[in-house]
Structures are given as C-alpha cells and as structure tokens.
Amino acid sequence: MLLNINKLNKTFGDLHVLKDINLTVNEGEFVAILGPSGSGKSTLFQLIGGNQIPDQGEIFLNDELINGKKGFISYMPQQPSLFPWRTVLENVVLAAELKGKPNYEEAKQWLAKVGLADFENSYPIELSGGMKQRVSFIRALLSKQNLLCLDEPFSALDEFTRLKMQKWLLSVWEENRKSILFITHSIEEAIFLADRIYILSKRPAEIKAEIKVPFSRPRDERLLESSEFFTLKQEIFQYIREEITE
C-alpha cells in the first residue's frame, strides 16, 4: 500500500484535533475523507504534507516514515492558488519546478488535453473559476509525487460547475490513475468520486466508519439518480447524523 497512517494523534494546546487515526491508501486508489467542517481534515493534510509534526503515530509513504518531512505529496488546495504574475503554462509547472527542471512539453500536452491550449499564455485573472481549478489540478498532476492530496477542491464552485468538474476529474483520473486522497464535506461528492470513504467524527476526530463504494468505473452522472446511490447516501447520512445531533 502507498500511504499508511498509523495511530495518528495531534493536539494544539488543549485542543485534541486528531485521535488515533488509522488510514490507508492503495496504489491507484481514490479515497475520500468525509467530515464536518472544523473536524481536523485540513490538519490531517498538514501532517501528511510535513508542515506539522504529529504528537503520536506514524505516517508511511511507500514504507518510508515521512513524519514532518516535506515535499512527498502533490497538493491541490481549496482555492486555486495560482500565481497571478505567471501565465497558465508557468503556473502548471510550478510544483515540478521546485524539484528541478520542469517538462514544458508534457505541460503543454496536458493543457491541450484538458482544452486549455488556447490559454497557455493567459494570466489566471482571465480564467473562470472552473478553469482555474483545472489548471490547479494539472499543476498537481505534473509534480511527480505518487500521492495526490485534494483539499475540498470544488467547494468554492457553484453547483453546475462543480458537477462538471467532478466528471472532468474522473475522466482525467481514469487515464492517469494516481492515488488520490480527497477531502470533502459533500456526501454525494465522496460517493460519486471515491473507491473508499473514511467518515470522520467531530472533534477530536476519529475514523467513525470506513465504507467501500461498490460502483463500477467509469462512472457518469446517471449514477447520481440510481437507487443504489441513494441507499448508500442514506447509510452514510446515518453516521453523519450522529455527529450533528446533540
């Protein structure tokens, strides 16, 4: 397995944020983490990204201990976080640039593949919200780490764009099966995209349940209307409801 998190604990002062988190991501697997806001999902990414050091527990990537080590993951944040003074092409190579000489040809091919070839030399200010997130995703793909961490990447988009982007993400991912760890607070998004879902409790966050999503790939939006989808959604909602009551 690619990512293996073992008994991870993190506190900030008196605030116990993460409690005994066990989590795995296999090679080529799409894993979603579903939890209420403020449940420490982003802290989990901070730990995996090496910006915070866990109080207890280990994070293994390819059997290597990466507690507090930076630069082992690709990352796509909630905001597109494109650099306004860089063109689209210069932006997508940024993450790769930090590790050495970027491959501009590959970058151009990817931009062409996702229909942004005409915007290669545009600045982010000229792009729509959905386009910016595409650029942000390509940037993450082009950096060569094996694990892709996406932090609520579509939560700032409107409903229509979001569905379009989810389908787009799946279509790109079918071609390029990197392992993905995907944080979201949308049940539907988690079911639609992921192979496996971890449900986090509210603070201190524990893994409340692990759910295998049985739907075959490639998936399309008809899945969203099927009764199996709805049943699974209800099942997950039971767990969430326990978290929002009281």
Next chain:
Amino acid sequence: MRTFWQRGGKSFLFLLFLFILWEVLVRLTETPKWLLPAPSDVLKEATVGFDTFSGHIFPTISLALIGLVIGSSVGLIIAIILYRLPKVNELFYPLLILSQNIPTIVLAPLLIIWFGFGMLPKLIVISLVCFFPIVVASMDGFRQTAPELKHYMQMVGASRRQIFWKLEFPHSLPSIFSGLKIAATYSVMGAVISEWLGAKAGVGVYMTLAQSSFRIDRVFLAIFFIMLLSVILFGVIRLIEKLLVKGRNEGA
C-alpha cells in the same frame, strides 16, 4: 490610452486654468516682477535665458538618477535582509526609522565637511532620502503575501528560499514600485537640496544664484523644471511597472 487622456486631460485643463488665473491676477494687481512674476514672464525667461539655465540641467538629472538607483538598490537589499533575517530586523529596524528623523538640511553640511564638495556627499544625501520609502514599501509587500499562496508553497514542500524568490518577491513587486515612485520624487528634491549647499552647477545652484539676485522669474523656472523632472521620472517608473507587473488588477 483613451482613459488616460480623459483623466489627464481634465487635470491638464484645470492646471491651464490656474495659470491663466495667476497671469490675470498678476496683471490686474500690477505686482512687480521681483515679487511675483506672471507665468508669461517665466516662460519668456525659459526661452530667452535658456543658455544660462541649460548648463545646470544635466548635472541635476544625473545626480538625481544615480542617487535614485543607489538609494533604491540599497533600500531593496536592506529590505530583503531584514525580512529574511528577523533577528537582524529586530535590531536594526528602529535605527532605520531614527535615521529618517535626522533633518537633511542639518546632515548635508556635515557630510560636506566630511567628504568635501564632490559627488559623494550629495549621493549620500539622495540615497538617504530615497532608501527609506523603498525599505518600508518592500517589507510591507513581502509581509502581505497572500496566505493561501504561501500555504500552498509550504504544502508542496518549497524551501524558505524558494518561497521568497518564487512567491514573496514577485508578489511584492507592486508595493516595491509604489516605494520607487515616492523615492523618485524624493530623489529630485534631494538632488536640489544637496546642490544648494555647494556645487559648481545644477538646478540648486541656479536657484540660489537667482534667489540672491531677486530673479524670482528664474526661481520659478527652476521650480517648474523640478516639477517637470519629477513627473517625468514618475511616468518612466509607471511605464516600467506596467511592463513588469503582469496579470494583476490595474494599480494606481
């Protein structure tokens, strides 16, 4: 370009109106020329007396430009050092602010005593008035880097050095240019002040000579020239800014 003319045109017309008002008032009240010359007198002096003035133009321009380049380079380097080494910042930042409280008019004669009448003391004066706006503006620019961009860089494992040169420095370019614009106007002023205190040629020298012989029309000629020079410098910096700062909303 059109908006430029719409904006610039209005203030140009207003300026013209003020000049006409000045001209009319001077003529109506029959103010003597040695007290307050009319704009037409100044204009006449600019053409008739151009030969006496022209020799003073180049020294001032070169002094202001060299001073500006040295002052802003020093300012930028100091800002980078202070920002990247917080310990040094704690020690030196208060001193920097204090350095700005020394009145130039007091400092300049001292510098002349120490370094003589050459270029050096003048360049020190100009650099001293120029570097401070650059330091303050650049440091503010570095500090105001968008937090989400910084967070992104940290998550993908960028080193502090990479964060500074790939993110914080380019991000602060508009602030640095704001500082440069202020410094540019200061540099012309600094050049003239330092010339007052002793130089062979320069607008400052021309001004003191004119003042002591009650040639107020020449004083005004010098004042208008200084203004023109400042505006041109400002415009050149604005142009460079437009070429260098890309993909951002139009700044003022």
